[in-house]
Amino acid sequence: MADGHQSGNQTDIEIPKEVFRLYDAYCHGDLSRRDFFARLSKYAGGAITVSMLAACVMPDYGRAQTATGEADLIEEEIAYSSPDGAGTMGGYLVRPAGATGPLPAILVIHENRGLNPHIRDVTRRAAKAGYVALGPDALYPLGGYPGNDDDGRALQAQRTREEMLADFIAGAEFLRTHEAVNGVVGVTGFCFGGAMANQLAVSLPWLKASVPYYGGWPAGEAAAQLEVPLQIHLASDDPRVNEGWVSYEAALKAAGKPYEAYVYEGTQHGFHNDTTPRFNPEAAALAWGRTLEFFARHLKTG
Template sequence: MADGTPKIDIPKEVFALYDAYCHGDLSRRAFFSKLSTFAGGGITVSMLAACVMPDYNRLQTQPGEAGLVEADITYPSPAGAGTMGGYLVRPAGATGPLPAILVIHENRGLNPYIRDVVRRAASAGYVAFGPDALFPLGGYPGNDDDGRALQAQRTREEMYADFVAAAEFLRDHSAVNGKVAVTGFCFGGAISNQLAVDLPWLSASVPYYGGWPAGEAAARLEVPLQIHLASDDPRVNEGWVSYEAALKAAGKAYEVHWYKDTQHGFHNDTTPRYDPEAAALAWRRTLEFFAAHLG
């Protein structure tokens, strides 16, 4: 590694442990305890943990990027938290309203990676907005462990109402022309899937490796849908089988893209699960899909 730490070949089982930890199936103590099984030969538990934990020094963009106008703002969410917060970024010098992209975070709040994705979307010519489900609890706390614990304190129903309110806030914003698409990752992918069936006025939805709505919801889908899935992600992929069957039975159109030899989270460039080639291809397809449906 660039910092002088020896390169470690991370066993797939370690990634599986990290996935279970990220999704609440393992406590932090149990995660580190199980990592000890793979330590040895000069490789310590802390070294293994460092290899799978996010490193936000790897971000593709930074706050203050040239050509972007950034602001942390609040918006009303009467059916959710009451008042919510998020990160709004738009291209500088825009001469009129633009289409917008709502970016929904994973299960740990609006962390630096998701803020980076918001900036990337704005750099592509959109007004981009990332709401922070942790805003009512003080906002993203500066690390994913505490962020995950905080998000677990909120109900999914209330957070969902906050994301619906974010979509409506973005649609009605003076810098937006009324067209809104949504994308999200993991937890955010699941929310993006659900918004696609609940908000028929959306212009497009692009979920990345998220959970699925109930099968009967597929009949309500009217929003153009593009799905990105990792090949090695049984937690998510098992549910896709039944949801795809429901979409087909309802005669609904969708795109699905599979990425060979990738893991859950392959788009996240701050962890070793990142696959540069797959992530670049998925993001290019995402922007092409948005361009086709947002103009």
């Protein structure tokens, strides 16, 4: 897929693939906001302004698939102890209303900008599928997600990866012992959260399943430690992530570790995120369906 198509209120814009690459670099801290807008100018012209291009690739959180306050869900803003990380962490805990007993749980880990509305939406989707779902906010010690992704990225950059990993491990432990949970826990995550889901899979052998979406990889030698069922989702056009997958997959094979991996043709990094034009509805639906089937197989049976 060489280009993306974005429909606006006044015009339809064909977005060059290079614009998505600039956005990806901007999202991951390789470009400043100023440099991102400066480089967008190369692709503007005629009726298409830099501001219009930027608006096409920025997230639109009004596209959520679920809403807060739905009668079939119980939602809470919670705090939990993370002695090896922030000390105290916070998150968004959602579970099905009317459950007659403890349920399995899913930890949902956000991208590199804190617990934004999209990941809250994904957390609700997990709860609607019959799980107790927790979306931790790595920005909680800094005041929480600030309401926009730019400031969220800047805040998250102030925390160390080691501290945040400890906070997510503590979140999994919190779920494991929660009164609404039967002790069975899985994890999923997206981008930065995908990398964390990969790391939790080699750090917490008691997890029952891990489903990382287009995240980074642990060191190759960590593959030998893997005891957790792993299902991986990758975009076909995502060289930054996929380059590392080649060596990590080789390490998994060398260690004889079973895993499932799916590459979605014609998609870009972030294809599951329905708030940006990188969203691919067919691939996202297929990946999420596979995710829920995988969790049902490992969290709801046995």
